[in-house]
Amino acid sequence: MDKPLKNPPTYMINSVDHALRIATMLQLEGELSVSEVAERLGVARSTAHRLLAMLVYRDFAVQDDRRLYRAGPVLELAAHSPSLASRLREATLPHLHRLVDVLGESVNLAVRTGDTVRFIASVECSQSLRVSSREGMVFPAHRTTAGLLLLAELADEELEAVYPAGRYADRPADRPDLDRLRTELARVRRNGFVLNQGRSERGVVALGVPLRSPDGGALAGLSVSMPSTRYHRHRLPSLVETLSRAAGAIEADLARQA
Incomplete structure (x- = not known):
């Protein structure tokens, strides 16, 4: 785990x-x-x-x-001179703790840099079987919940720029199939959330929604992660609603700060 x-x-x-x-x-x-x-x-x-x-x-x-x-x-x-990531983290942490209290699962905030995402905040739940903190870790964007949310914001030419073939010449297996990825990202845009069932880690289910700036652009991905044994499909609507409410509250706090 x-x-x-x-x-x-x-x-x-x-x-x-x-x-x-x-x-x-x-x-x-x-x-x-x-x-x-x-x-x-x-x-x-x-x-x-x-x-x-x-x-x-x-x-x-x-x-x-x-x-x-x-x-x-x-x-x-x-x-x-706080960076955007540090300001996001400061504004988000109280909401992450409340989310853990409500959902009983670990929650995360991640931002994208190129073809990777960095987890800038993570709060673990108290259950003995839990997804541990990912804070400070960096992972391939196309394999993570937050990464898919943020890649879905890009136009086709921007996506091409993130994954130029030349950059992966010596490691072609690390470059995603862009046609398949575009199909997945179109589904993310339609749904407004990402459900990640074992894509990034076996036995883990993650669900995420975007965190947006006042102009509507996605700043980060807000997600909850849990062992797959505790996820059931009937929970999906309530999880999305809870995460979306939290994202809205964080966005309101950021707007007031701005």
């Missing part, structure tokens, strides 16, 4: 992966303690402390007089 949707490098360097994840958390979330970092990474406090010490040494983090860590000089530009 917890296996990522993309393949890790052949020679996975866990310490580097942990450090990059900490940097992402500091940039997106703000202050963190050693205990919080250790819990999030699933490592010992001593390991978390060593990783944070290295980030401080390289100016990716700083420690204040309360012994809390925050983004350092290397990351502070983004902290003081």
Whole structure:
């Protein structure tokens, strides 16, 4: 259930992966303690402390007089000039927590960059069997719920630009069949949502709706993920309605901020 949707490098360097994840958390979330970092990474406090010490040494983090860590000089530009992704995350997180309370399943927010999507916010449910947090992870757009929602916004020529054949010359299997993808995206546009049954991960069902800007363009994909054993077709209308209401509330908050 917890296996990522993309393949890790052949020679996975866990310490580097942990450090990059900490940097992402500091940039997106703000202050963190050693205990919080250790819990999030699933490592010992001593390991978390060593990783944070290295980030401080390289100016990716700083420690204040309360012994809390925050983004350092290397990351502070983004902290003081919030990106669209960080503003989206801040506006969305309260709604994600409410969605988890209502649906009892894990929920996510993801944005698209080229042919990939990045999960910028994720809240896990409390059930013992659950879909784990995808926050900070990057996956192929055409294999994910949010990715399909956002690709559906593109015109044919824009879709071609996302998947030029030359870019995949040395890895043709990674390029989707564009005719088949266009058919799928047309269905997404008609339905207004994506139902992903095992497409990106075996045993997982995800359902998503777009999150739109005031001008109507899709900013991100809002989704709920659950073990396939807990999904039943009769739940589809209520799930879509609940997600759509949440998306509308987030859009209203973003409009007020703007």
